Amino acid sequence: QSVLTQPPSVSGAPGQRVTISCTGSSSNIGAGYDVQWYQQLPGTAPKVIIYDNNNRPSGVPDRFSGSKSGTSASLAITGLQAEDEADYFCQSYDGSLSGPVVFGGGTKLTVL
């Protein structure tokens, strides 16, 4: 049972826009702590694609964007491409006994 809640799966056709939600609580996202997003391709280590809510590391396409509001955060991917098919995880800091580092359960993105 992950502290942050994500939908198990989302899907979209090439070129479409999808969003992945990450719902937390008052001890993590709602407390103002930053949210990170990671992309994990099958059999590989995760790669950060959004850090501190809405910042992209160099090399990450601007098709990826992040936002945060209240106790939730979202990852948006526009102009879906086949290579975006992967698992996506959110992560934040948690000030309760669940922390300090908490993750979402992950969302499998399928490009139809």
Add this chain to the structure above:
Amino acid sequence: QVLLVQSGAEVKKTGASVKISCKASGYTFINYYLHWVRQAPGQGFEWVGIVNPRGGSTSNSLKLQGRVTMTRDTSTTTVYMELSSLRSDDTAVYYCARSGSVDEGIVGAYMSFQSWGQGTLVSVSS
């Protein structure tokens, strides 16, 4: 470039211990925090603990309290994670990951994980 290279897969019996390593290169080892994170098969990630390579201090998850020991060797720029009294639910891929600068204190400690090792599969069975 930053490179974190982990030791190879391990197969252990329940009740045994395992020690895995993560060798860092491409940056000044003592300047950045290193974490251990694990991912059980088909599951999400779980934080294991953090190492401050400069002073060697560590902190780990309450769930693993008493079973996990993290150390570092500055001469070889390597961090180690030892897990004892292994159980079947410890079966997972264990990753080391680098976060922020030690000079930034707790902010640096819990920044995003910008670099990851390739992962080490630890399989535990009876």
